[in-house]
Amino acid sequence: MYEIEIHNLCKNFGKTPALDNLNLVVKKNEFYGLIGPDGAGKTTLMRIITSLLLPDSGYLKVAGLDPGKDYRELRLKLGYMPGKFALYQDLSIEENLTFFATVFGTTVKENYNLIKSIYSQIEPFKNRRAGKLSGGMKQKLALSCALVHKPEILILDEPTTGVDAVSRREFWEMLNEIKSHGITIVVSTPYLEEAALCDNIALMNKGKIISSGSPEEISSTFPEDLFIVETKYIPQTLKVLRQFPNLINVNSFGHSLHLVLKKNTVQTKEIVDFIENKGISNIKVKKGKPEIEDSFIYFSSSNL
Amino acid sequence: MRILYRLILKEFKQIFRNKIMLPVIFIIPFIQTIILVYSATLELKNSDITIIDMDKSMISANLISKFQASPFFKVELMSYNEKEISDALLKDKTKAILIIPKDFEKNLRSGIPVKILLNLNAIDSQSSGLINIYVGQTVLGIFKDFKPFLSKIDLEQQMPKVDIRPSYWYNQNLNFKFFMLPGILTILVSMIGIFLTSFNIVREKEMGTIEQINVTPIEKWQFLTGKLLPFVLIGIFDLTIGLLFGIFMFDLPFEGSVYTMFIFTILFLIAGIGIGLLIADFSNTLQQSMFMLLFFFLIFILMGGTFTAVESMPDWAQAINVVNPMYYYMRVVRSILLKGSGVLDLIKDFWALLVYGITTVFVAVWAYRKTV
Numbered sequence: 001m002y003e004i005e006i007h008n009l010c011k012n013f014g015k016t017p018a019l020d021n022l023n024l025v026v027k028k029n030e031f032y033g034l035i036g037p038d039g040a041g042k043t044t045l046m047r048i049i050t051s052l053l054l055p056d057s058g059y060l061k062v063a064g065l066d067p068g069k070d071y072r073e074l075r076l077k078l079g080y081m082p083g084k085f086a087l088y089q090d091l092s093i094e095e096n097l098t099f100f101a102t103v104f105g106t107t108v109k110e111n112y113n114l115i116k117s118i119y120s121q122i123e124p125f126k127n128r129r130a131g132k133l134s135g136g137m138k139q140k141l142a143l144s145c146a147l148v149h150k151p152e153i154l155i156l157d158e159p160t161t162g163v164d165a166v167s168r169r170e171f172w173e174m175l176n177e178i179k180s181h182g183i184t185i186v187v188s189t190p191y192l193e194e195a196a197l198c199d200n201i202a203l204m205n206k207g208k209i210i211s212s213g214s215p216e217e218i219s220s221t222f223p224e225d226l227f228i229v230e231t232k233y234i235p236q237t238l239k240v241l242r243q244f245p246n247l248i249n250v251n252s253f254g255h256s257l258h259l260v261l262k263k264n265t266v267q268t269k270e271i272v273d274f275i276e277n278k279g280i281s282n283i284k285v286k287k288g289k290p291e292i293e294d295s296f297i298y299f300s301s302s303n304l
Numbered sequence: 305m306r307i308l309y310r311l312i313l314k315e316f317k318q319i320f321r322n323k324i325m326l327p328v329i330f331i332i333p334f335i336q337t338i339i340l341v342y343s344a345t346l347e348l349k350n351s352d353i354t355i356i357d358m359d360k361s362m363i364s365a366n367l368i369s370k371f372q373a374s375p376f377f378k379v380e381l382m383s384y385n386e387k388e389i390s391d392a393l394l395k396d397k398t399k400a401i402l403i404i405p406k407d408f409e410k411n412l413r414s415g416i417p418v419k420i421l422l423n424l425n426a427i428d429s430q431s432s433g434l435i436n437i438y439v440g441q442t443v444l445g446i447f448k449d450f451k452p453f454l455s456k457i458d459l460e461q462q463m464p465k466v467d468i469r470p471s472y473w474y475n476q477n478l479n480f481k482f483f484m485l486p487g488i489l490t491i492l493v494s495m496i497g498i499f500l501t502s503f504n505i506v507r508e509k510e511m512g513t514i515e516q517i518n519v520t521p522i523e524k525w526q527f528l529t530g531k532l533l534p535f536v537l538i539g540i541f542d543l544t545i546g547l548l549f550g551i552f553m554f555d556l557p558f559e560g561s562v563y564t565m566f567i568f569t570i571l572f573l574i575a576g577i578g579i580g581l582l583i584a585d586f587s588n589t590l591q592q593s594m595f596m597l598l599f600f601f602l603i604f605i606l607m608g609g610t611f612t613a614v615e616s617m618p619d620w621a622q623a624i625n626v627v628n629p630m631y632y633y634m635r636v637v638r639s640i641l642l643k644g645s646g647v648l649d650l651i652k653d654f655w656a657l658l659v660y661g662i663t664t665v666f667v668a669v670w671a672y673r674k675t676v
Contacts, residue, residue, distance in 0.1 A: 050519050075521050086516035090321045091314065102310040103520045129321075145516070 002061075003028045003153060003184045004049060009058030011044055018044040020207040022058070026186060026200070031179050034188040035195045035292065036204030042188035043083060045204075046157050049186070050080045063152050076104065079151035079183075081142050083158045089131030093122055093141055096130055097148060104149030111150045114181055118174055119144045136167040143174065147183075154178060156187045160194065172197050195292040203296050210299040218295050224248055225264065227271060228288035229257040233280055240278045244271070251297060258294055259285075307522060311530030315504070319534065325500070333492055333542045337549050340488045341481055348434045353377045354398040356384050361409035367446050371402075376438050393425050400424045400435050412450075474559075474642040481554050486637040487610040489546045493569060494604070494630060496539040497576030498583075499597055501531055505584035506593045524672050532577050532665070539573040540566060559644030567647060568640070571657040572633040578664025579629070585671045604630040632657050 004026035011019040019041045026032045034042045047053040048060065051067035051074055060067060065074045087096045097119070101108045112119075122140050125133070130141060139159060146154060156175075160168045172194070179185055187198070195201045195215050202212040211218050231237045234252050241250045241259055249260035259271065268285045275283055290298075319325055355371060357364050372379045380398065382388065392398045403421040411418045422439055424432040475482050505528075508514040517527060547565075550556035579600065587593035607621060608614070608630030614622060625631040632653040639645040647654055 052515070052518055072521060075519055078519060080516070080519040082512060082515045084512040084515070086512040086514075088314070088318065088513055089511065090318050095314075095317065099310055099314055100516075100520065103307055103517075103522055105307075105521070 001028065001064075002026060003030070003063060004032075004186065005059070005061045006049075007059040009045075009048070009060060010056045011041075011048065011053070012056055017207050019048070019055070022207070022209060024202055024209060024212070026184060029179065029182050029184055031175065031197075031199040032184070032186045033195055033198030033201040034186065034204055035190075035192060035201050035296070036188075037190055039206075040204040041207040042204055043157055044207075046080075046155055046186070046188060050078055050155055051075065076149065077152040079146035079149070079154040081146040081154075081156045081159060083161065085130075085138050085142060087130050087138075087142055087145060090129060092127050092129055093133070094126040096141060097144055100145040101148045106149050108148060111148055114150055114178075115144045115147050117177055118147075135163055136170075139163065139167070139171060140174075143178075147178065151183065153184045153186065156185070158188050158190065160189055160191065168194075192291075192293040192296055201292070203292075203299060205296075205300040211295060215292060218292065219290050222290040222295055222298065223263060224298070225261050225266070226288050226290045226294055227259040227261065227266075227268065227285055228253075229259055229271065229275070230255065230284040231257070231275075231280065232282065237275060237280055237283065240275055240280060244274060249297060249301065253291075253293070258288070260294070260298060308526050308530055311522070311526060312533055315530060315534040319538075329496065329500070329538055329542065333545050334549065336492055337485065337488055337546055338553075341485050341550075341554060348376050348431060348438060350378045351376060351400070351431065351435055352380065352398040353435070353439075354380045354382050354392055354401045356382050356389070356401065356403045358384055358406045359404050359408035363409040363412065363446065363450055364404045366449070367404065367443065370442055370446065374438075374442060389423065393423060396425070398425075399431065400439070402439060482556060482642060483638075485550045485554060485556050486641050487634065489543060489550070490608075490630060490634050490637055491605060491610060492546055493539045493543050493573065494576045494601070494633075496542055497535055497573045498580040498601060500538070500580075501535045501577045502580035502584045502587075502593050502597055503590060504535075505531055505581065506587050506590050509584075509588055510590060525669050528581055528665075528669050528672060532574070532581070535577055536570060536573045539576075540569055543569050556641065558641055560640035560646065564645070564647050564650075565637070565640050568633065568636045568650070568654070568657065571654070571661055572629055572636075574661035575629040575657055575664055578661055578668050581668035582664060582671065585668055585673075604628050607631065609634045626656075627660075629657065629660055632660075 002025045004024065006022055006024040009019055009022040009024075010017070022041075022045065024045075034045065036042055044053065048055050049062055049067065051071035054068055062074060063077045065077075067074055088099070091099065097108055101111075108115075118140050122133075122137050122144075125137070130138065133141065143156075143159075146156075160171055163171065168191075175185055175187065189195075195203075198215065200212070200214050201218065202209045203218070204210070211221070213221070229237060229241070234255070234257065238250065238252055238257060241247070241257060244250070244259070244261070246262055246265065247259075248262065249258075251258050268287065271285045272283060275285075319329065353371065355368055357368060368379065368381070371377050382392070382401075384403070389401055392401060401423040403423070405419065405421070408418055408420075420443060422436065424435060426432045508517065543565075547556070547558065551558055580597070583593050583596045583600070587596060603624075606612075607617070607625055608628050610630070614625060614631060614635075617625075636645075636650050636653050636657075639650060643649075
């Protein structure tokens with residue numbers, strides 16, 4: 001039994017397809033990540049799952065319900081945190097929380113154990129207006145409000161966008177804590193490195209899922225050879241490698257270059273020679289394990 | 305019910321914390337009544353009039369002094385000079401030029417019909433029309449004063465045979481403030497109703513809070529009622545302040561019953577808020593709603609009889625007024641205040657506003673979408 005089940009889902013905005021024949025399943029109590037750049041269709045998908053938007057066609061079941069028809073029931077089972085801070089800025093922390101608890105027909109007290117670890121961090125400031133909170137505190141409040149009615153599924157649209165690295169790590173820890181209460185979590189993020197923190201992920205690009213599975217699965221299904229080239233002269237080497245025969249892909253990853261070549265066609269030695277022939281010395285080349293980002297770049301370019 | 309209560313509570317909290325909205329709601333009524341009632345007047349006072357006396361006779365001198373004594377005019381004398389006359393009007397030095405011709409008195413005494421020329425600056429057609437009437441009355445007054453001297457002419461023939469004595473019911477002294485004040489109050493109440501409700505909903509859209517509300521089990525009627533009720537209450541509150549102000553500061557009569565007033569105000573507010581909700585349904589930004597609201601509001605005010613008489617509008621314009629809630633409310637407020645009309649006297653307006661309110665609110669709730 002899947003918590004979220006989507007088959008052949010399509011949604012167009014005018015003539016632009018936002019979601020193109022999408023298939024996706026999320027298991028109960030899974031931590032699922034939708035990974036992809038801006039405009040990939042992550043928000044559209046989440047809005048369809050949360051019953052805010054109707055799809056054009058396709059099969060869709062969320063918590064066993066049809067968001068188009070059973071939205072009343074479904075909304076009680078869903079917690080949604082939109083990408084943009086959507087709480088009342090002129091109400092205090094406590095007032096926002098009480099408001100959303102009442103609206104869901106519950107009280108803060110009733111589900112306090114669920115939000116305790118998050119809410120207790122901002123509780124000392126409970127009389128402060130939401131609009132005057134820092135980014136991290138706003139996020140904690142939004143998460144508390146989305147959880148206050150003890151939803152079965154928590155849906156978070158880019159919760160870590162625009163948040164500093166420390167707060168981001170903290171936030172993922174909070175999500176893991178929430179998961180331990182048996183809640184299914186669907187989170188979207190444009191940060192590929194966050195993919196590794198999810199149980200399962202779907203790489204999205206241009207309204208399509210280009211690859212899905214656990215982060216390890218996605219890495220292991222990488223069909224080509226990946227070489228990591230270390231050099232002091234990144235831009236020059238990059239330029240040289242672009243001329244490598246039968247090249248699939250080359251990209252800079254911080255202090256190294258990732259070179260993708262057809263499986264079992266080239267030895268590391270050949271690459272070193274190729275670069276040194278062009279007058280760049282002192283380089284190291286080794287075979288590497290593909291990261292999510294490599295997979296994303298590979299799958300999104302091979303899909304075009 | 306608990307949800308609705310929470311929604312209303314939330315709305316009031318937000319209003320009371322809004323540093324702009326709060327003064328708009330609670331201070332503007334005072335300022336508006338004071339400034340507008342005193343300034344937006346159609347009464348004529350101290351209008352500049354230039355008199356050119358080419359006769360220099362006893363009667364013409366008398367006529368001039370009559371004008372000088374009148375509170376309506378501020379008289380300036382000038383000698384005849386064609387260029388100066390057109391200059392004076394062109395450069396707005398005066399509103400009207402009255403020319404008393406040569407042989408004015410002589411002709412009067414000998415019974416020859418006399419003509420006086422009055423040049424008016426008709427850019428402001430309303431005040432020039434009034435000046436014309438006042439000048440006419442002042443000149444006619446002279447004939448009565450000089451009746452013994454003008455024995456040769458048959459005054460009976462010149463004066464109208466029928467002497468009309470007007471008796472101004474419901475506003476005996478034609479106090480213009482009694483006409484304006486209810487008008488201003490109506491504008492005030494409708495601004496609260498139409499504008500604030502609309503802005504309030506569109507603001508939720510702009511701030512993105514509607515997104516969070518939309519994933520909750522709140523029904524749309526609950527959400528919209530939560531928006532409607534606070535503004536009905538605030539509208540009534542503002543009307544009460546305005547009325548008390550009018551009664552104590554301007555001696556505004558309140559002939560009718562308070563209940564009638566409140567019944568109609570609630571009906572009107574629901575109709576107005578319905579329009580505000582409808583406009584909010586169709587706008588995504590404050591800018592959009594602002595322009596739509598202004599467009600409708602101006603038509604409502606100017607056609608509703610706040611400043612001008614509806615009866616003098618062309619038939620097609622009066623037909624448009626059927627969908628103008630201001631038209632009903634404007635008339636009702638004046639009737640209740642000045643005439644003392646009750647609900648039964650205004651039953652047609654009662655049904656009209658009731659149907660209007662129910663229709664707009666229902667359409668607004670129907671058109672409001674939680675899912676886009």
